[in-house]
Amino acid sequence: MLNGEKKIARPLRWAMIGGGRTGQVGYKHRIGALRDNTAYQLVAGAFxxxxxRGKDFGVNLGVDENRCYPDYKKMFAEEAKREDGIEVVSIATPNGTHxxxxxxxxxxxxxxxxxKPLFFTMAEGEEIKALAERQGKIxxxxYGFSGNQLLLQMRAMIEQGKIGEIRVVDLQYTHGFSATEQGDKSNAAQKWRVDxxxxxPSFVLGDLSTHTYYMSELIMPNMxxxxxxxxxxxxIGSRAPLEDNAFVLMQxxxxxxxxxxxxxxxxGCMDGHRIRIVGSKASLEWWDSKPNELRYEVQGEPIQTLIRAMPYxxxxxxxxxxxxxLHQEGLSESWANIYLKFAIAIDAKNRGDEETLKNLVYxxxxxxxxxxxxxxxxxxSADNGSVWVDYESKKPQLV
Incomplete structure (x- = not known):
């Protein structure tokens, strides 16, 4: 159980890039990082x-006005001069800047x-991974939904053979908030998502499905x-070539x-985020709209609903x-869980504790x-006529 006690020696000096007053995700980052005030301290930002507007916003968050910077380059340069300069930064800006x-x-x-999504190409990802390794940084x-605890329960039950051999993976993340093009022109946070x-190269595949795909990897690491x-x-034709709907089949x-x-x-859909894993003996199903419940359906037995935080x-x-x-948790706690694990990973990296890093799931x-x-x-696949592609290949392979 987590109760706010410190997991690392001292709070990390933390800054944000983006996530300001008009952003959609900034507050999620802050409630995640600051939920346990023993893990991070927000000391600077280019909001x-x-x-x-960024300075005014930062001051209203309690950040020293002299550490509310006009851009990230200025922030990095000035913070590097301070003995108490920032150690970790969160990037909550449009995809093309990541x-x-x-x-x-x-x-x-x-x-x-x-x-997320982290970058546009695998080449960029591999380059940054190599740079992070050289720099010794995390x-x-x-993936803000991935801190929901019952996903780890699904992972454990699959590892323990509770559902048998996995046969079917059924994933969904849908909503209706872009059913018209109105927000494409009037909502600043929506405009760039369709540009x-x-x-x-994608809209909902990158904005939504990457969450669900990572969660499936978390639940089934060996699949x-x-x-x-x-x-x-x-x-909405004006969004082309970016998609607002997609279906993916997997083998x-x-x-x-x-x-x-x-x-x-x-x-009309407010929350269509669902994961169902079908095994040879039983199935598991989790809905984001009911994050404290996990359905466990054993063939030939009554359906069971497992409840978060219970000793079983x-x-x-x-x-x-x-x-x-007795009390409901949700997205705020999920973000807090992954931010705490980021802090533990950063602290372990700083100390050279590779054992902790090897066993930490984040x-x-x-x-x-x-x-x-x-x-x-x-x-x-889609751009080559919706063909089957070898998942590791750079070229579509017809089946």
């Missing part, structure tokens, strides 16, 4: 492309926590995709099959429990690179 800012941060000797990726120059087929659509190396539906035009759950699951079974640089690989393969 907004508008320098004055690579250059991450590279600059690592070169400045900082650990990095970055929004790069974490904010290929800023968002990259590897062999082939993939993606069919994507732009129902796994062990013979299992999978499907994923991701969409921002699922009209695996210790790896309950290690992240915060509020007790979305690291490798998870970010796999997200890039996922997008590249989906886009490659």
């Amino acid at each position: 907004d492309i508008d320098a004055e 690579y250059e800012i991450t590279k600059a941060a690592l070169e400045a000797g900082l650990h990095v926590i970055c929004e 790069v974490g990726v904010t 290929p120059k800023v968002a990259g 590897k995709i062999k082939k993939l087929l993606c069919d994507r659509q732009s129902f 796994y190396e062990n013979g299992a099959v999978g499907r994923l539906w991701t969409s921002s035009i699922n009209a 759950l695996d210790e790896t699951c309950n290690a992240d429990e915060r509020l007790g079974a 979305p690291d640089i490798n998870a970010g690179i796999e997200g890039i690989r996922w997008i590249e393969n989906c886009v490659r």
Whole structure:
């Protein structure tokens, strides 16, 4: 159980790039990092492309106005002069800026926590991974849903053979908030998401499905995709070539099959985030809308609902429990869990504690690179006529 006691010797001196007043994700980062005030201290930031608005916002967060910078380059240069300069930075900016800012941060000797999708290409991902290794720094990726504890319960039950051999993987992350094009023009946080120059080669595949795909990797670390087929659509024509809806079929190396539906035009849907794993003996199903419940369905037996924080759950699951079974947890606690693990990873890296790093389950640089690989393969399949592609290949392989 987590109760706010320190897990590292002292709070990390932390800064944000982006995540200002008009951003959609900044507050999620802050509640994640600062939920346990023993892990991070927000001491600086370049919060907004508008320098004055960013300074005003930072001051209202309690940051010294002299440490509210007009841009990240100025922040890195000035903070490097201070004995109490920043140690880790979170990047909450549009996709097209992630690579250059991450590279600059690592070169400045900082650990990095970055929004997803991490970068546009596998080459960029491998380059940054090598740079992080040379610098001895951590790069974490904010797959914010992945801190939900019951995902670790699913992982444990699969490892223990509770559902038998995995046969079917059924994934969904959909909503209806982009069912019309209104937000494309009026919402600053939406505008860049449908601009290929800023968002990259995809919209919902990168913005939504990378979350769900990483969660499936977290739950099933030994399941590897062999082939993939993606069919994507732009129902709002002005978004083309970026998709607002996509279907992905998967074949796994062990013979299992999978499907994923991701969409921002699922009209009327408030929360269609679901993971179902079907085994030879039983199935597991988790919904983001009911994050404190896990359905365990054994063939021929009554359906069971497992409840977060109960003592019958695996210790790896309950290690992240915060509020007790009587009280509901959700996305805020999920973000807090991954941010705490980022802090533990950073502290371990600083101390050269490779054993802790080896056993810590969190979305690291490798998870970010796999997200890039996922997008590249989906886009490659769709753009070549929705063909099956070898998941490790750079060219579509017809089946």
